[in-house]
Structure formats: structure tokens, C-alpha cells
Amino acid sequence: MSTPGFSSILKLTELDDFIAPSQECIKPAQPLKPTPQPSAAKVRIELEDVSIGGVVPQVPQKVEINLTDCLACSGCITSAESILISQQSPEELVRILEKNKNSKQAKVDNNFLAIVTLGTQAVISLARKYLVPPQEMAERLAARKYLVPPQEMAERLAGFFKDLGADKVITITLAEDLCLIESGKEFVEKLENINRDPTSLPIISGVCPGWVCYAEKLHPYAIKNISRVKSPQQIMGSLLKLVYGPRVNHSPDEIYHVSLMSCFDRKLEASRKDFILEEYRSKEVDSVITPLEIENLLESIGKHLLDYEPANLDNPFEFGNGSLGIGASIMSHLGSGSGGFAEYIFRIMSAKHGIQADVTWIVGRNPDISEAVIPTPTGDLKFSVATGFRNIQTIVRKLKTKMRANLPHYIEIMACPTGCLNGGAQLRSQDSEQGGRELSCDLEKMYHELPAEILQDNPFVEQIYNLLGNPDGKLYNDVLYTDFHAIEKSNLGIKW
């Protein structure tokens, strides 16, 4: 299985296990008894009946494979992977956006809203390639002459998507803020309860779908230590459909939510059962698109991103006097290029212990793992940022043994080495001489050149919390938390 775009971890665990759990290859909700055929048994795959704008998407509903086809290949191609990708293909996205644009132009009231969320790492990847040659960019940045390129890229992307037919294009910062805040709360709570349940630590971030899928499939014992806070992508999805939607008289299936992200693993994440709003048969995130796909799409229509006029970024969470600033700019977070989860939690714990120091991350046994420590009267509080499969391997191993006592209290794990800036679907370097690690360094520099989000200054955060209501309530939990599920290995009983 050599589909580009996924993290290397997912490529090794074989996608089909995530979406085709049953040997009958049929979604569990509607079991179909296979009718015995005289020749060969037939296997059918059915998709989730998900509707977008009241219309079930135009993808093959049923695919029939012969059993002989099944046994001949070593990776059930029709299950999961290609169906998933076809459901979330750029072609499908363009088709839906175009339909929306045509309806709106014809002044047909379709009560349909297409919203695109821009993932920061993906924007940076595109900015680096499309905007200016490296030397010129360095000069520009140094002179602060023009807008910081990623901001300009975000606005060009807004122009691009709106030209395709999107109604709004927003940044993801607000969702990232909520994700950080909840991660912090969760950690504080678990730490306080550590005496009652020592195995509740370490807490490992759950925002990387590559890591989550890998753990669910191969290391189910790690599941209880994964943070239940949803990723920013999914938080934004439920915010748009469950909080914003009602305010503008749109039910979830009348909102088409696209997110621009740095890897294909996010497509898998968007398709999780837990992220389908059952009542409305609508997904929190309908489609994920990536820099690689945008590049291909532009090539196929013979256009360049710079052909599109920049458009302002929207802020659907404008309340009261609708002040902008946040929501209209691409922003970074302090800490790692993936969103600074460990850094944020470190800072709040630091503050709790009255320590006012900057975080010093010390690189560990390889460049993809680092640690920071808060000395406290009751012992050191350890935090770690670990990326890449080899470090994940080491961590899950330790979790299983008595070595777990040596693990940090909070671990930010990302499947891709160096994190989301090096996601599986980010653009490759144009310079063939430049290695992956060098490119990651460049992207990280660009990321940290962005204005850093200061959570406390975000007025919308408080307002959203007011709207979410009671922390024990359904809305609060639907928007901010999720669960994980161990995946049963399908055992065909073959012995070698």
C-alpha cells in the first residue's frame, strides 16, 4: 500500500482494518446475509449513508468483488482506502462547491453553507512553495516589507476557495485554543487524582490521527492514557455544525465543512464513526483536502494560486461588536510546530507552581524527541514532545512494562517526524538537494514567524464556553471530547 499523503505509521498498519472490521465487508449497523452463489461468494461494501446538503454524495454505493479477487490481492483495495479517498476527493469537493456557487448565482435558495477551515501547517507548506523564492522571502521577512507570506497565502486560499464556491474561509486558531484549554484541564484533573489511580498518567495527546489509529489497532492498552480531547479539526467541525449552524438557521447537514490539512490521516479521522452527528447523518468534517491535492488540482485546471485575488478571512464566531484580529489572521502557538500542546500544559503547570520561566526543551536520544521539566516540592513534573515512529515505539513499549514509571507525565506525540509541518501530504521541496529535515526546519521557522496566539486575549473563547454550557452537558462533550476503540484484528487463521 504505497498511497502518498498518509503518515508512515498508517502505511504500516494497513488502513482496511479501520473501516472494514468485518469479513463481510459491510457496515455493522446493517448486516447483510451473503446469499450463497453457485459460482463464487460475493462480498459487498456499503458506505455510510451520509448526506451532504440533503443529497447523498455521488460515489459508488455498492462495489462487488469476487472472492477470488479478494484472495489474489494482499490488501483489500476496495475496502476503506479508495472509497474513503474517493469520498473525500478534490474532484468531489470541487463538484459540491461548484453546485453551491451555481445555486447562489442563480439565486436559488439552497440553504447550504460551504465553509473551509485552513490548517496552519498546510498554509505554511503552500506559502513556502507558491509565494516567493527562498532568498526573496528571507529578504521580505527581514524587512517586514509585506504581509508575512503565510498570511497572504491564507488570503489567496480564501480567494481560491471562494472562487470555487465556498461561502466562508476561516482559520483554525479558535479550535486550537479550545483544544489546548481542555487538554490543560484534563491534565490537571488527572494529576490531582494520581494517588487514586496511578495508571491514569502519563497522558498522551490524542490529536494525531496517525498515532490514534496505530494505538487502537496495535496497542489497545495505551488507549486509556490517550487524552480524550478532540483535535482542533474536529472541534471546529462540531463548533460550526452545532454552535454556529443553529445561530444562522442551518442544520448540520446543510453545512459542508472542508478542512485543509497536512496529511491524509485527517481524512481517516474525519470519517470516524464518533465524528458523525448521527441525528443529522452529517459528519463534523465532510472533506479534508491537502496541499498535495491542491497542487494537483491547480495543475489539472491550468491555474496558479497567485491567479486568485486574496480575499478576507471570515470569522463565523463574531459576536457582539464582532471585533476582528483573531479569526482574521493565521497564527501560531508557542512550542512545537504541531500546535504546542506540551508547551501549553507545561506553562499552566509552571504558573500553578509559581514558576515564571521560559520552557527549555532538551533534545533527547534523537532529534525527534525532547523533554522539559518543572521541579516541584513533590518531585519533577516531566513533559515531552515525541515525533516519528521510532519514538512512539519506545514509548508504547515502556507503557507496557514497569518502565512506565520513568515516562514523562505528559507526552505530545505526532506520527510524522518533526510533527505536522512534515505531514504526509505537505508539499515536497522544489530543491532536490534539500533533505526532508532541512525543509521541516524552514517550515518551522516560518511557523514561528507568525504572530503567536495568546489564549487569554481571545475574546471568542469565553463566549464559546458560554454557548457550550454545562461541562457535564451533551453539547460541551460532543464538541470537545471523544472516545477511542480498540480494533479487533481480523484473523483469517492463516499460519505460515
Added chain:
Amino acid sequence: MLKLISNLNNHKGKVWSVAWNPTGASFASCGEDKAVNIYQKEGSSNTDNEITEDTRWTLAKKIGTNHERTIRDVAWSPCGKYIAVASFDATISIWEKNKSNEYECVTTVEGHENEVKSVSWSPSGQYFASCSRDKNVMIWSMSADGEYDIECESVHSAHTQDVKRVVWHPTEDILLSASYDDTIKVYRNDPNDGDWACTATLQGHESTVWSVDFDSTGSRIVSASDDRSIRIWTNSKDNENRWSCVSKLEGYHHRPVYDVSWSKTNGLIATACGDDHIRIFKEISAVNELERNVFDLAFTVKAHSSDVNRVQWNPKAEGILASCSDDGCVKIWKWIDV
């Protein structure tokens, strides 16, 4: 000629691998019965350390491991203290001899998704490598400061199919892997990058490469393949990452060649074949540069009554060869130059 010294029948079912202890004074074998047998020189007297054609070998220990499936490979650490055991149950176990002279399992390494096919320890002792049907080559390190802490140093999914064997360079931490995808890959540690990288892919075999080995200097590689040939490869002086095939030995083997071992003491190449034979190839002394890398078949013997799975030259005692087979036997041979 190859003279049979010992015929050891202490396994039930196929014997998949034999591995010499770095001192050459003992070896381990493993197979379908999920046990690891440790053999020593018979009557190891303290005065006589030499291994000759008269040395006999006997079973010293049988380790009934807790592996749930066939044990496919076994490897000693260079210090001789540890044995790594690779199993089809997807795990690798590490064993150490304790004070009562019994082997005990100090840790189990999980990480591969399915059958582990081979395990091998690096010459520095710092790393060991494993490979599996999951197409991955994994490099591990073990810190033994009382805790047997295993760290995963690197994972490579460079091969597109089942990886059959991993073998290290004799003196440097350079790794080779052989695969069902017909290629051999080379891996080196790049300190600048903080990670290992696949630095070369050797293509040429027309089918699965079952095994590889380096010559004593590490400048040449011999490979054994399902295509019934063995090939010799060298790298260029100006680019150590560019390997080319300088010799193809075809027509000698009647079935897939499952293993190849290049003696570090006398330069002989031994092969293990699916036609039950062991063959010895000897290099012809070259008169000039162009005539290098020419090998002659020096000897062939029907060594077992079924597929020969492994041949391994003793690392210290010249001319001593161990072999094992599907026929359940482990045999020790002595090469006698006639």
C-alpha cells in the same frame, strides 16, 4: 572437502537457524519446536581451546522459550552475553545466562506487526536489527544498566515486500537487508540527521533474496536468491554507497539458495540450498584487477535429507561450518583443503 563432524538431532521439526557464539566455542539453533538449543564442544577441557575436526559438539542447554510460534532466527551479542530470539509470533526475546548458568528471558521486544524473520546484532554491540513480513527493518538499542531498556532507534519501510534477513557489516555499524522484493538494501547511521538512512539498493536478482553476507573487509557482499544464483557485489571507491554486481554464479544450484556465509577467516563462501546440498565456493587468486571476483565451485555435498536453511562459518575456528535443515538436524562440518 567438507567432512561431517557432528550430527545433532535435538529438535522436533524444522531447524531454521544456527548461530555461533562470537568466541566460536558454542552455538545456538532454533526452529519449529519453539526451543533454542545451546551446543558446546564436547568435554570442553580447560586446557584445550582449539577446535579441530576431532572436536565433537553436544547439546548443553535446551531453552524452552515461551514463544507461541516457530522461532525463525537467533543471534548472539558480540559480547556473548545475550541471545536475541526472533519468532513468528511477532516478538523478539532477549536471553541472558544467569548466575546459575541458566538462560533467562530479560525482556521481550514487540513492535513488528507479524512474523519476525531475522535478528542480528551489530558489531559494536550497541544495536540489534530485526526484520519481518510487515516489510519493516527495525533497529533497536538496549541499555543494560540493570534495566534492559529497549529503545527503538529507527524503522525502515524501504522494502516493498516481506524482509527475509538482516546482516551487519563485520566491523562497522552498517546494516544489510534482503527481501522478497528481489532487492538488498544498505542502511547507515547519519549522525547529522539523527537517524539511520537507507543508503543503497542493490538490484539484479530475479527473485527473492533470501540471505546476504559481507566478506571479511566489508567491502564485498554476497547474496543468495530464490533465482538459484548467488551474486557478488562491490562498492565503488569514490562512492561507498554505489554498489554494483561484479559476479553472478549461476547453474550451480538446482533450487532456491536459502543462505550464504562468507568465512571471515579463510574467505570461502558456503551456500545452503533447497536441493539439500551445501556448496563451497573458493575465490581464484586474481592476477590482475580485471580478474578479481572470480569464484569456483570447490565442493558440493548432499548435506541433509531436506532443504538446508542455514550455513554459518565459525567466526574463530577456521574451516568449521554449521548447517541446519528442514530435516530437523544440525550438522557441524570441517573444511579440509585437499
